[in-house]
Amino acid sequence: MPTASPLFTPTVIAGHAVPHRVVMAPMTRCRSTQPGDVPNALNARYYAQRASAALIVTEATQISPQGKGYSFTPGIHSDAQVAGWRLVTDAVHAAGGRIFLQLWHVGRMSHPDFHHGELPVAPSAVPFDGQVWKADPQTGIGAMVACPTPRALERDEIRGIVDDFRRAARRALDAGFDGVEIHGANGYLLDQFLRTTSNTRTDEYGGSRDKRLRFLREVVDAVAGEIGAARTAIRLAPFLTARGMACPDILPTLLEAATYLQARGIAYLHLVEADWDDAPPFTETFRQDIRARFSRPIIVAGKYDRARAEWVIGNGYADLVAFGRAFIANPDLPRRLADGLPLASFDGNTLFGGDARGYSDYPAAA
Numbered sequence: 001m002p003t004a005s006p007l008f009t010p011t012v013i014a015g016h017a018v019p020h021r022v023v024m025a026p027m028t029r030c031r032s033t034q035p036g037d038v039p040n041a042l043n044a045r046y047y048a049q050r051a052s053a054a055l056i057v058t059e060a061t062q063i064s065p066q067g068k069g070y071s072f073t074p075g076i077h078s079d080a081q082v083a084g085w086r087l088v089t090d091a092v093h094a095a096g097g098r099i100f101l102q103l104w105h106v107g108r109m110s111h112p113d114f115h116h117g118e119l120p121v122a123p124s125a126v127p128f129d130g131q132v133w134k135a136d137p138q139t140g141i142g143a144m145v146a147c148p149t150p151r152a153l154e155r156d157e158i159r160g161i162v163d164d165f166r167r168a169a170r171r172a173l174d175a176g177f178d179g180v181e182i183h184g185a186n187g188y189l190l191d192q193f194l195r196t197t198s199n200t201r202t203d204e205y206g207g208s209r210d211k212r213l214r215f216l217r218e219v220v221d222a223v224a225g226e227i228g229a230a231r232t233a234i235r236l237a238p239f240l241t242a243r244g245m246a247c248p249d250i251l252p253t254l255l256e257a258a259t260y261l262q263a264r265g266i267a268y269l270h271l272v273e274a275d276w277d278d279a280p281p282f283t284e285t286f287r288q289d290i291r292a293r294f295s296r297p298i299i300v301a302g303k304y305d306r307a308r309a310e311w312v313i314g315n316g317y318a319d320l321v322a323f324g325r326a327f328i329a330n331p332d333l334p335r336r337l338a339d340g341l342p343l344a345s346f347d348g349n350t351l352f353g354g355d356a357r358g359y360s361d362y363p364a365a366a
Helices: 041-049 079-094 155-174 189-194 214-227 250-264 284-293 306-314 325-329 333-339
Strands: 011-013 016-018 022-024 055-062 099-104 131-135 142-146 179-184 232-236 268-272 298-301 320-323
Touching: 022 333, 041 079, 079 099, 079 155, 099 155, 155 179, 155 214, 179 189, 179 214, 189 214, 189 250, 214 232, 214 250, 232 250, 250 284, 306 320, 320 325
Parallel strands: 022 055, 022 320, 055 099, 099 179, 179 232, 232 268, 268 298, 298 320
Antiparallel strands: 011 016, 131 142
8 A cells, every 4th residue: 555645644733633734825916906905806716716725824914004015915904904804714714724814014125105105114224135016006017126225113113013913913813814824034024123134223122132033022922912822823934045134143043933932832833945046955954953943833835846845744844835836826736736637837927916817717627
């Protein structure tokens, strides 16, 4: 009898028994209704089509107007947005799925056009090389534009953002989500606080490793205190170097974070691996080190195929694997992976913005 694939064995994630370990990764698709950044019926159809995932993690969702950095991305800070997301969660649950909302504050990864001409905010006013997708609101046609040097946050403003995360988590549950994933990766605000290259503060939020971890701990404590640790997760990016984020102290910093997150009892830790061609490797030593500190569920993401997913789960380095772009053109991805069916490729021209084309019109396998 053939050995069962570790990718297709049951497990438990965030209190939910799931039949396999294929997660849908968060992917920005820029299709919310304007004005207002409101989720809609098209979004509901897109996510419901992919409800066979062990868990869906939504596209990153701004916790406040200040947290916005890309055109047409959804929010979770207005009543209309909560109602729009309710369409999504109802559709996913009706299809038998489970869904977490990813909570997002982009920090310096933004543009003044999203903030009435004001500069984006960050831990420190450090120039960096980064771009965001900005569209003409009339035509919907967009392009990548450079981010300016941000404005440094005042201490009282930082505390206000922590409260924005708390309120967003409560609104997510009001919208029917099973939990939330805090976006602490990819060079966005939490990540900016963690790294010496983007955080040059000398107060209680900067300097030593413990101080740079303070914002992460405060956000996790606020969210978990509001909705429970079992419904709270976080995404981190240990080996990210793009966007001015090459920090020599990041790996020890994230290992300390893992120790805290284990003690806090969060639902899972989501580790995103840099996936560009010359990205630094995600070392096996670091996988071992972080597993030694975090025994709760770990999700990994980053150019995984079935064989590599089976390797990382089989070695105990992760419990589930998140697939991103493969889920775009393959709404029934778990079945295709399990049965060895061909994978369709997606149209990169329809990744950001637009309508159903390249979004909800990819068919399931016959």
